[in-house]
Amino acid sequence: MTSFTTSALPPASSRLARNGVEVRLAARPDGFPTPDHFRIVTTTVPDPAPGQVLVRNLFMSLDPGMLLLMSGGSQLPIPGYEVGEVMYGNAVGEVVASADPSLSEGDLVVHRLGWREYAVAGAEAFRRVDERAYPSPSMHLGFGLVAYVGLMEAARLRPGDTVFVSSAAGATGGLAGQIARLKGAARVIGSAGSPEKVAHLTGTLGFDAAFDYHDGPVLDRLRAAAPDGIDVYFDNVGGEQLRAAVEVMNEHGRIAVCGALNRQRTGRPDDGPGDLLSVAAKRLTIRGFTLFDHLDRAAEFGEQFRGWLREGSIVYDETVVEGLAAAPQALLDLVGGRYTGKTVVRLTDAAGRTPVA
Ligand SMILES: NC(=O)c1ccc[n+]([C@@H]2O[C@H](COP(=O)([O-])OP(=O)(O)OC[C@H]3O[C@@H](n4cnc5c(N)ncnc54)[C@H](OP(=O)(O)O)[C@@H]3O)[C@@H](O)[C@H]2O)c1
Numbered sequence: 001m002t003s004f005t006t007s008a009l010p011p012a013s014s015r016l017a018r019n020g021v022e023v024r025l026a027a028r029p030d031g032f033p034t035p036d037h038f039r040i041v042t043t044t045v046p047d048p049a050p051g052q053v054l055v056r057n058l059f060m061s062l063d064p065g066m067l068l069l070m071s072g073g074s075q076l077p078i079p080g081y082e083v084g085e086v087m088y089g090n091a092v093g094e095v096v097a098s099a100d101p102s103l104s105e106g107d108l109v110v111h112r113l114g115w116r117e118y119a120v121a122g123a124e125a126f127r128r129v130d131e132r133a134y135p136s137p138s139m140h141l142g143f144g145l146v147a148y149v150g151l152m153e154a155a156r157l158r159p160g161d162t163v164f165v166s167s168a169a170g171a172t173g174g175l176a177g178q179i180a181r182l183k184g185a186a187r188v189i190g191s192a193g194s195p196e197k198v199a200h201l202t203g204t205l206g207f208d209a210a211f212d213y214h215d216g217p218v219l220d221r222l223r224a225a226a227p228d229g230i231d232v233y234f235d236n237v238g239g240e241q242l243r244a245a246v247e248v249m250n251e252h253g254r255i256a257v258c259g260a261l262n263r264q265r266t267g268r269p270d271d272g273p274g275d276l277l278s279v280a281a282k283r284l285t286i287r288g289f290t291l292f293d294h295l296d297r298a299a300e301f302g303e304q305f306r307g308w309l310r311e312g313s314i315v316y317d318e319t320v321v322e323g324l325a326a327a328p329q330a331l332l333d334l335v336g337g338r339y340t341g342k343t344v345v346r347l348t349d350a351a352g353r354t355p356v357a
Pocket of ligand 1: 062063064065143146167168169170171172173191192193194197236237257258259260261262263264265266289290291292334335336337338339340341342
């Protein structure tokens with residue numbers, strides 16, 4: 001249950017210095033991190049200089065990719081975290097003081113300065129969003145656009161396709177399966193790491209079939225779930241699931257490589273897609289993608305997504321963790337499989353109160 005500290009923040013209009021909590025990288029992990037790799041620090045938050053904006057963060061996103069950034073992030077198209085420095089990540093917050101005409105007090109903004117209660121930066125670091133777009137501001141942090149461009153661009157989804165999604169109960173996978181169905185897939189199959197998650201996939205998210213990837217060889221489970229083969233694989237995981245998908249793929253099948261959770265969890269390099277003769281003989285496409293190349297499709301996606309939410313044809317699944325102090329352990333738990341849907345951390349509520357777990 002959530003309670004709130006009563007050391008309430010100054011009113012939004014106050015320009016006095018205030019303290020804020022932030023999380024820094026304490027040491028670079030060698031393997032899977034522990035809570036000791038994070039340091040929680042209270043700092044004085046400066047007032048915004050001319051051209052800057054002060055934002056009180058409401059929610060921040062937890063992403064498995066943050067583990068790679070803790071390790072240095074050299075394989076990602078974004079910079080890794082620096083030891084001793086505050087970490088970063090997607091967040092949504094409210095402008096509490098602005099020294100730039102482009103943003104005003106009370107505006108809701110998304111930005112990359114998570115892992116801190118307050119963010120101060122040039123106005124260009126923040127993008128104003130419509131506070132009425134979603135029931136909760138946290139939904140601006142969702143990974144629906146990742147799922148959408150993975151299916152539509154990387155996998156070239158076609159009506160009638162049979163689609164397989166791994167880590168299907170997670171932030172991206174849960175939406176990828178549902179969006180595939182909404183875009184005309186004939187059959188949607190998901191894999192996840194527990195019986196509860198498997199039941200969630202078929203019972204709540206509308207997957208046609210699902211299996212626990214711990215239950216014997218993935219190849220056998222996938223063949224049983226897709227007797228006529230699969231046309232699209234939305235790969236969040238790599239490893240054994242990727243190799244099984246290559247084997248079960250129909251001719252001209254398409255694999256969209258979104259992530260490498262097996263590698264992110266174990267720290268070991270991925271063994272790759274397996275038998276390339278199968279790839280050649282079946283004329284398969286294996287295509288990696290990143291969201292950063294497709295941000296121009298955000299408006300098109302957002303319009304469809306809000307329509308699906310309005311008509312009740314998509315389930316938005318979210319786990320909310322309370323308070324920045326709980327975020328380091330929650331990041332480790334996220335990759336460990338504890339949560340479903342998009343995992344976010346509530347930093348402060350709209351009244352500026354800090355949740356205490
Ligand atoms: N390409 C892009 O632009 C882009 C953008 C965002 C995210 N990503 C990547 O996409 C992937 C999914 O991101 P997300 O935020 O949606 O994560 P997510 O699926 O919510 O991630 C958490 C889940 O990972 C699963 N997992 C952990 N280790 C695993 C393993 N060894 N094998 C199979 N599943 C494992 C766990 O589920 P189970 O309980 O089912 O094991 C856990 O619940 C990540 O690799 C992320 O870095 C890519």
